[in-house]
Amino acid sequence: MLKFIKVVFALVRKDISLEYRTKEIMNSMFVFAFLVVVVFSFIFDPGEHEQAQIAGGVYWMALIFSGLLGLGKSMQSEITGGNIEALILSPISRNAIFFGKVISNLIFMLVMQLVMLPLFAALYEVNIVSHVLMIAVIAGTTYGFVLLGTLFSLIAARTRSREIMLPLLLLPVLVPLILAAIQTTGALSAGDPPEEYMKWLRLIFVYDIIFTSVAAVVFDAVTEE
């Protein structure tokens, strides 16, 4: 178990130092998410009242679209240099490779959100993180997205027309998670009573638990040659 954690940590460190030098994934994800937020704002009139309700949806859509780009790019850098093959051949657990990749993608997306949230608050005049539980919503949703996203991006990267494969496979499976994230964000920023959002918050974590176990079991099949 200790070795497992050490391997995961080493892989995460590799990804972070690579990203620290190139900054390719973070920069492209951030600019794209920013752009989506700006383009979506043309839907609303300035100062409209429903803005607080819809803002959560816009935020999550921007995050998911840019995340799709980032995941594809993050996996592409593993494939082109033959790095993933080298990792699979090395005597380490396949699940360590998978969760290492999940954790580094999770870190990228969380750091991006640290920049996105104030920017979003300024543009939409809504503070998304108005409740402390919103941290749990952001962490749970981003984890669920990155978990299945990493699994499917590894599959999509080895098919023809990989750019279209990832969203085509990932989005239908993410529907419950996206819905729950939008509902909790809307309820929390509107200051609704707990019964409005607690079931959705639970759904996010049940979703994460189900698919963490499923992904851990099936990941071996994706990597073996």
Add this chain to the structure above:
Amino acid sequence: MKRYCAAIDILTIIVIPVALWFAFFYAPVEARTGIVQKIFYFHVASAWVGFGALFTTFVCSIIFLVKRNHFSDDLAAASAEIGLLFCTVVLLTGMIWAKSTWGAWWTWDPRLTTSLMLWFIYSGYLFLRKFTDDSEKRGKYSAVLGIIGFFDVPVVFFSIRWWRTIHPNVVQQGGGGMHPKMMTAMFVAIAAFTLLYVSLVNKRMRLAALERKYYFKDLEDKNG
């Protein structure tokens, strides 16, 4: 094997008109919505087959990941392909029926939305198979999607149910005011569509076996 397939085909050809007779002549015309309700028998039967096909794909995906035999991979793929067909029928009949009873082509009801998501998952599954060239990888990748898709469908259903619902819940109410003759017609339609599914899957399986046979024969010819 060939005789079994032929028997299923003949049985299907006989049972489909019988199901039509049951739906249109045996079952009474529904008092409130009239003749449009006849679509119900084929709608429910297609839904049964569509969701059943996903279950077959799921089971075969697990068997494939454990045993790695061609049979389970072929059956998973065939079932997904025919499942997509029936899923399309569910969505189309559902929309026609919804327009005449609820006055709208589409509502974001859990069953409608779940069927639509199932349709997307099936489409993604078939795209994935089409775009993966290596036959061994194709089997493994699509098996992973078959398993994840199966776990996802109930979660989709419950999440949409919390969101909104208007679909009539016939089965949970224990037949909910349905005429016994209507129940009979529904079960005959389900039996007929299940036979049609089995017959179509058989054909798809034989095609897959032939494709593999000639693919390998081709390779042998090329390599001398």
